[in-house]
Structure formats: C-alpha cells, structure tokens
Amino acid sequence: MHVPFFRYPHVVEEHREPLEKALLTAARSGAYILQADLRAFEEELAAYCGAQFAVGVGNATDGLELNLRVAGVGPGDVVLLPSHTFVATASAVVAVGAKPVFVEIGPDHLMDPEDLEHRVTDRTRAIMPTQLNGRTADMAGIQAVAERHGLVIVEDSAQGLGSRFRGRMAGTFGVAGVFSFYPAKMLGCLGDGGASITDDEGAAQTLRELRDHGRNERTREVVRWGRNSRLDNIQAAVLRMKLARVDEAIAKRRHLAHRYHENLRQVRQLLLPPPPDGTGDAVHHDVYQNYEVEAQDRDELRAHLTKNGVGTALQWGGKGVHQFPALNIRQSLPRTEAILARSMMLPMNTSLTDSEVDYVCEQVIAFYDTWS
C-alpha cells in the first residue's frame, strides 16, 4: 500500500463538478478583483466564524502583518509568540518593525500561558498565539495574561479554521484573526489566499484599505499608505463552494483522528494529540489540520514508514523559528526543542480511507515491535 503524506490532485478531484462550475462561472464573469464572489465569501466566512467582518487578502502572512498594524504594533514593541510555528508568524512581527520573543509550548504543542506570563516586560505589546494543528490554545489562560498586563492579542489562526475553545472559534479572541487558504490547509484554494476576521468595524475598514493601496472602498480616495494584497475573486468563488462543505471535511478529519487514537493509544513509545471529544461541548473542539505525534526513535520510525510506502513530514522541517541560525535569534527554549526533536506528522487529510489509516498504524506498531 502507498499512503502519501498529502495528495495535491485530490484538492481538485474531491469536489470536481462544483469546483469546475465555480471556476468557470467566475472566470467567464469578467469580474476578477474585489467583486461579488469575494464580498459573498467574506460574509459567509464571517458568519461561519461568528465574527462581524472578514477581509480577504493575498495570503495569511500578509493578513498577520496587516492585523498587527491594525492592532497598533510597531517599532520598539515586543510581541510574544511560540517558536513552534511557521516562520511567517515571526516575519509578520519583523515586517511591522517589532521584535519577536518566543514562548515555550506545553504538551499539546501550543503556547504555554504560564511561560508566557514570565516573559512579559514593559516593552511587551502583543501576544500572538498560534492555533497549531487545528487546535485552539488555552485562550482563557492567555487572555488572563493579556488583561493583567494590558496586552493585545493577535491570533495566528492560519491552521485553526473551525476549531473552538469553550465554544468560541479560533480567530475571534483578539483584535483580529487570520486564515490561510494555502491548498493543503483546512479550507484550501487553488493557490495562495488568506483572510482576516475581526469584530471591530474600524479595524475591518482599515484592513480593506491596507489591502488595496490605501484606498477607501467607497470614495476610492487614497487615505493611507497601503499595498496590493487582495484575495482574487476566482479563488473566493472556489472558497465559497468549499466553505459550504467544510463541516464535512472537519467531521472526516475528526473521524480519522479518532481512528488513529484507537489504533495507537497502546503504543507507549508515542505521545498522541488529544483525541476528539465525543460530545462536541468539551473545552477544546479540534479539527486536526495536522496529526502531529511525538515518537521515540523518530528518525528511524520515519525511515521505516518511508520504506513501507507511508509519507510523513516534519513541520517547518523540524525546526522552531528560533532554531534557524540565519535569523540570529539568541534564545534557547529547552521544552520546545525537546518536543520538536520528537515530533512528526502522520498523513491527515480528507483523501484518506480508514484502511489507509489502519495500514499506517500497522506499520508504526510493526516498527516498535521489532526496533525496541
């Protein structure tokens, strides 16, 4: 059996007919930039998340940067964020002239509110939790720190679409949240795409100006310096079709996560992500953007899986942001580093069948039976 880590052709095959219809209709309409499909998608996305406004942007990295600008983060400010995140979270901080300082993660691979508290100084301005792997962090703990010290929260919810903490959706906890529509993400389009969400009308208006050369939407007058970072109408048309089906995709991922958990829970050499709650009203509602495990003898396990046709991956190539020497970040984060050294991702996407998951699990179990 061959189980690749991700099947890019499946992005089209999964909903071939409605996808072709959405694409062709949008393409033939002659309406490409800041048009009806984008406006409709923004409304539908905001409604899905329980937010007031959504603003489509070119990609989530731009969204993060624009959100920081809207939150008033700039030169001289320190922003606290986890190191187990995409470099984009930190580069957005650098892009607005602020300094990223990294916080340890806990056993669920998300920002640890206790360590966060210890790193606050009088230069700290904002907290950027990453809602990694489709799980929302302990936002109660993080909000308590923010309130105690008067800090703003700007979530990196690029991987978190549809995940909830105490019933509230990822992306809705701070000034603004962000989603990535990179093809392999929970809600993937056919290229780059992203969106910011916010409840603040002024913030939404500023975001719409920033993404469109600083122009006011109504008057077309330039009212500030901006840039070009708009979500294409054609991508928005595809995303509308997929958003209408995203709950199905989430249910499938949760089903697969449950199956992994049942198959692998006895393997003492593994630390699995928390299983999906059965009731739906637990503290965390996870959507499993990724299935990231910690594994003893990880590199040997990966080699065994590769040999037996199972694709795996290390998130960010296995390095936290602070571990790229070229970025010159002089911080050591022993807990994060220990977790990253053991972490790997098993296949997790909507193309997988139950028997493929079972095969992956059989191979994992076979490895530990003979290796240790």
Ligand SMILES: *Cc1c(COP(=O)(O)O)cnc(C)c1O
């Ligand atoms: C994918 C991702 C981003 C960046 O998204 P793009 O749309 O590719 O810019 C940022 N943060 C995290 C955690 C991501 O996974």
